[in-house]
Amino acid sequence: MAGSSPDIDIAIIGAGPYGLSAAAHLREAGIEARIFGKPMEFWADKMPAGMLLRSPRPASTISDPRSKFTLEAYESANNITPAQRTSLETFVGYGKWFVQQIGSELDQRNIGTVKKENSTFKLVLEDGAQLTARCVVVAAGVGNFRRTPATYAKLSEKACSHCYDGRKLVGLGKRVAIIGAGQSALECAALLGEAGAEVEVIARIPMLRWIGMHPKLHRLGPISKMLYSKHDIGPIGISRLVAYPNMLYHFPLGWRDRIRTRAVRSAGAPWLIPRLGNAKITTGRNIVSVTEIGDEVKLVLDDGSERRVDHVLLGTGYSVDITKYRFLATDLIQAIEQFNGYPKVRRGLLSSVPGLHFLGAPAARSFGPLLNFVTGTEFASNELVSNLSRKLN
Ligand SMILES: Cc1cc2nc3c(=O)[nH]c(=O)nc-3n(C[C@H](O)[C@H](O)[C@H](O)COP(=O)(O)OP(=O)(O)OC[C@H]3O[C@@H](n4cnc5c(N)ncnc54)[C@H](O)[C@@H]3O)c2cc1C
Structure with missing residues (x-):
């Protein structure tokens, strides 16, 4: 393949909130991406039946560039009465509906291996099929990172x-x-x-x-807005910092770690x-x-x-460790600069390997805890689009 054009421009690995949102934003920017994986698989197959989302409704919408495919839009289109707490079933249904709305190309096969080959990436699918991509966006979530003491x-x-x-x-x-x-x-x-x-x-x-034990502070109108950001991640003060990932990125790593630990404890x-x-x-x-x-x-x-x-x-949570993304070939993993399992990502959520991006929790050590939650999809997708628009146009 060396020398010939890659089969596709962008391969997105993972059809969870981050992968779906990225595809929607890229499409609007005129950049076609192919998403790999079963839509919302982690939520549909790994979360306990009967669970309710912890994030409040406004922070449970998957970002799309025109805010057309919100949780409310899904509920309204499907005659679902909005509940104060979003159920797992509703959220899974929402993600599956979202992918139908955005019209991006979806290949439900998993990616088995990603290797770097010259300036492109070679992807081997679970059934052995192969293709090449100019850029790879890893949006594979935390399912591989379960912490078992x-x-x-x-x-x-x-x-x-x-x-x-x-x-x-x-x-x-x-x-x-x-x-x-x-x-x-x-x-x-x-x-x-x-x-x-x-x-x-x-x-x-x-x-x-217990989180959110000061409900009155959330009902003070403009004062609440000064205390907490719309993402509602972390306590007073931290909540506002978390809303500025591009600022957090410039903080020393130790500060970023403390903020992240406090926000997601x-x-x-x-x-x-x-x-x-x-x-x-x-x-x-x-x-x-x-x-x-x-x-x-x-x-x-x-x-x-x-x-x-x-x-x-x-219920011992997870620890991000990209070496556990078994689909990343060993020499590719070795080329990615890390801080203890987290890839070092810069603006555009770009790793040290040109063309390889990480969305969601793996990017949280660089840009803060916003990236651990669905509400971080807006920031992540906008960063990705601005980087890829420059690169591909
Ligand atoms: C119990 C629990 C409760 C949570 N509650 C909330 C909440 O209320 N609100 C909130 O904002 N966040 C919550 N989170 C965090 C949540 O995981 C993230 O917000 C969200 O799932 C991040 O989306 P994502 O796309 O990064 O990852 P995921 O949703 O995990 O999606 C990644 C997808 O990639 C797929 N994938 C992995 N490897 C491959 C491969 N090789 N090929 C193809 N596909 C692949 C996976 O199957 C998965 O479907 C919760 C997490 C847990 C564990």
Whole structure:
């Protein structure tokens, strides 16, 4: 292929919110991109059935350049009554509808391998088909980055799973220990408790944290707007900083890390509190050993107490590590400058490899926590378009 024109200009890997939004913005700018992957697969197959989005409605819209394909537009077109909390089903339906509206080319096959070949990229699809692309936009989300602490690594799949492993909240057994104190841990605890399981949440932090515990501060009109940005990520002050990713980009890495950690720390949405009525909550405790004994798992806590459960569910979040994107060839990974698993991306969300862009959570260490959420799609897509318009026109 060296020397000939690539088969396509832009390959977008991943048909989640970031990939779909990028395709919509590129199309409007006259740049055709092909999206690879099943639309909204992570949300449809990996999130627990019955979950509600934590982000408020205005921050749950996937950006398109004319703001035509909003969550409200989807609901209105499909006679869905808007609810204060968006359900998983509605959000998945919204993403699938969005892709139909934008008219971009969608290939539902997964990408198996991406290699750099001279000035282009060679992509091998899951069925062995091959093509070349001038630029690759990685919008593959965090599904590959599940964090499984070493303590639990030896447990069988029957005994232990991760909150992101899929919709397996049935058949886990009667007694379930949930490790962690973030939204996914607490929401799984609520859902399992409501389904009749005996649930215990075990967390290291001294007490559970809840986000948005100052609702009055959000109802002060213009004053609220000064305190919180429309993205509603993080507490007062941080929320406003997060809204300026191009400014955060110039902050020292240590500051950026502190802001990101503070904005996305483990916390649950307060509407979960009444739903956790039956769950036992144990905070300030570490698990020191875990043993699978027959059909049970024995957990020993650092106060010497023991638990016997049928299943351990890990709500231990994720750590971005692009080496876990198995589709990136080893020599390509090695060419990407990183800070500990995060690609270093600059304006245009461009990595150190020309033509290779990263959207979503992998870009958050460079541009801040906005990129961890659906509401960051507007910024990411605009950055991408301005970079690619210059490059391709
Ligand atoms: C439990 C949980 C709750 C959350 N709640 C919220 C919330 O309420 N609001 C919010 O804003 N954010 C929430 N998030 C964060 C959410 O993951 C991101 O906001 C959003 O999914 C980011 O979109 P994305 O396109 O980057 O990733 P994804 O939605 O994960 O999409 C990436 C897609 O790429 C696909 N893919 C991966 N590899 C390949 C490949 N090789 N070839 C083709 N396709 C591939 C995946 O299957 C996936 O469908 C939540 C996350 C979790 C885990």
